[in-house]
Amino acid sequence: MLEYDFMRNAFAAAGVAAVVSGLVGYFLVLRGQTFAGHALGHIGFAGATGAVLLSIPSIWGLVGFTLAAGIGMGFLGERISGRDVAIGVVLSLALGFGLLFLHYYTAFATQVTALLFGNVLAVERSTIATLAGLALITLAGLAAIMRPLIFASLQPELAEAKGVPLRFVSTAFLAIVALAVSESAQIVGILLVFALMVGPPATAQRLVTGLWSGMALSAVLALAEAWLGIVIAYQTDWPVSFCIAALSALGYFLTRNIIVPRSRG
Amino acid sequence: MNVIELDRATVSIGGRDVLRDTSFAIKSGEFIGVLGPNGAGKTTLMRAVLGLIQPRAGAIRVFGRAPQRGDRNIGYLPQVRTVLPDLRIRGRDFIAGSVHGERWGLPLSTAADRAAIDKMLAAVGAGELGDRPLSEMSGGERQRLLLAQALLGEPDLLLLDEPLISLDYRYQEAIIELVRRFARERNITVLFSAHELNQLIGALDRVLYLGNGRAALGTVDEVVTAPVLSQLYGADINVVRADGQIFVLSRGRSVEHADHAHDHGHQHDHGHHHHA
Numbered sequence: 001m002l003e004y005d006f007m008r009n010a011f012a013a014a015g016v017a018a019v020v021s022g023l024v025g026y027f028l029v030l031r032g033q034t035f036a037g038h039a040l041g042h043i044g045f046a047g048a049t050g051a052v053l054l055s056i057p058s059i060w061g062l063v064g065f066t067l068a069a070g071i072g073m074g075f076l077g078e079r080i081s082g083r084d085v086a087i088g089v090v091l092s093l094a095l096g097f098g099l100l101f102l103h104y105y106t107a108f109a110t111q112v113t114a115l116l117f118g119n120v121l122a123v124e125r126s127t128i129a130t131l132a133g134l135a136l137i138t139l140a141g142l143a144a145i146m147r148p149l150i151f152a153s154l155q156p157e158l159a160e161a162k163g164v165p166l167r168f169v170s171t172a173f174l175a176i177v178a179l180a181v182s183e184s185a186q187i188v189g190i191l192l193v194f195a196l197m198v199g200p201p202a203t204a205q206r207l208v209t210g211l212w213s214g215m216a217l218s219a220v221l222a223l224a225e226a227w228l229g230i231v232i233a234y235q236t237d238w239p240v241s242f243c244i245a246a247l248s249a250l251g252y253f254l255t256r257n258i259i260v261p262r263s264r265g
Numbered sequence: 266m267n268v269i270e271l272d273r274a275t276v277s278i279g280g281r282d283v284l285r286d287t288s289f290a291i292k293s294g295e296f297i298g299v300l301g302p303n304g305a306g307k308t309t310l311m312r313a314v315l316g317l318i319q320p321r322a323g324a325i326r327v328f329g330r331a332p333q334r335g336d337r338n339i340g341y342l343p344q345v346r347t348v349l350p351d352l353r354i355r356g357r358d359f360i361a362g363s364v365h366g367e368r369w370g371l372p373l374s375t376a377a378d379r380a381a382i383d384k385m386l387a388a389v390g391a392g393e394l395g396d397r398p399l400s401e402m403s404g405g406e407r408q409r410l411l412l413a414q415a416l417l418g419e420p421d422l423l424l425l426d427e428p429l430i431s432l433d434y435r436y437q438e439a440i441i442e443l444v445r446r447f448a449r450e451r452n453i454t455v456l457f458s459a460h461e462l463n464q465l466i467g468a469l470d471r472v473l474y475l476g477n478g479r480a481a482l483g484t485v486d487e488v489v490t491a492p493v494l495s496q497l498y499g500a501d502i503n504v505v506r507a508d509g510q511i512f513v514l515s516r517g518r519s520v521e522h523a524d525h526a527h528d529h530g531h532q533h534d535h536g537h538h539h540h541a
Contacts, residue, residue, distance in 0.1 A: 009427035030352075030354075070300065105531060138326070143371055144370060146371050146372055147370055147371060148367060148369065150362040150366065151363055152366075154354070154362045154363070157344075157365060159363075161334075161341050161343065161366045162334075162335045162363070163334045165365060196510075199524075205353045205354075206353065209397075210358055211358040211361070211362070214354075
């Protein structure tokens, strides 16, 4: 299996993206902002198709659009009511634009599938370097804001009183989520970013109650699910993204309903 | 020494004067019960003391100087306490997230920080909450956790905004007793806002009644009188004393219970949320 270049590339790319997704996703779940992560993926679709239309590598379109959208969502503010409705409207607009760009670039069908559902087996060596660079930036950013991010996520009212700039922290976090979504989308595709960004952290939070242990477990689970998914895909010839998504769902429902039965909380 | 001084202060929020030309002084070590109808400015006063709202006119001084946002000498329990419904973070890590939470970088907590948290949890009789996830705590347990957090770092001033809301009577008594004991032992000045006066009577030194843009600070006998409260509520108020309890009535109905009923409904929604 590992004698093939494309398999080694797949493991490397999936590994980098999975760890980033697991760590960033931990906070996405902690803050109850998973819908924002989902929306950023969809918005990224317009960016990616637009970039291809302009002969720019799709990942940069993805990064550019998700970053702009993440920062925009952050500026909309923490407490705007009906924020989810606004995200929903922007989300469909973005998908619409994605379709429009496609309309003008007809020789695109395979790339669309790759964008939507991922194609980790076709990742090139140069993409791995890009992913690793993005991963470093993402994790450095997360590390820089982690302390106030946790405070603002757990107790926003108190955090504000203690001088945490809530708006800035939440905007910076959404920018970090945007980068993580862009990476995750390279592996499992835009429609399945939840498989790496929400499944593993949600599973980890059911299993452990510590902050550091939760983060670590989330990253490990994401990595294990991504790699195991590739192995299963190799053996069965099923699509990789399906295998990862299935493992992610399996892990979550197993811990939610069987290993850790719902307690009185 | 005065811990909090308002000097002809006017504090507005949303264009409305919550406090108008108000002056009073709270001395070190006093336990002040903060009362008044909904919207009278109990929360606004605390936010002004925290330096989150600037007075439009006049001056507010805390520890003899202008309020400073993030003052480590103030322990604060906000009224609105967002608790995500399914937060499976253990109590110790929840509190640790607030220790130096305003600094940048990784949330590394030292062994001393963790020991201080465990010590404080034990002191408020909540030692076992350190290892329990928040999603499995009752309202009373959460309140103890938050109280331990507010007391961490040995503040000289404690601002407790409606700490009794959503607690059953047994827990309410326990929280009041706990705060009073800590405050006496460590000479902490306490602002404790609540809906019901009677529970606090045994604990408080003076009462601060807010309403109609005004404030009245004094002993219960000075402040809780028909003329003073009628002015603050902007309505005809009767004060009835019976059986060691004081009832504040407007047209025969208890104003406290009117407020309380409202809050209970609100909290019920929240409760269902947490336990869903």
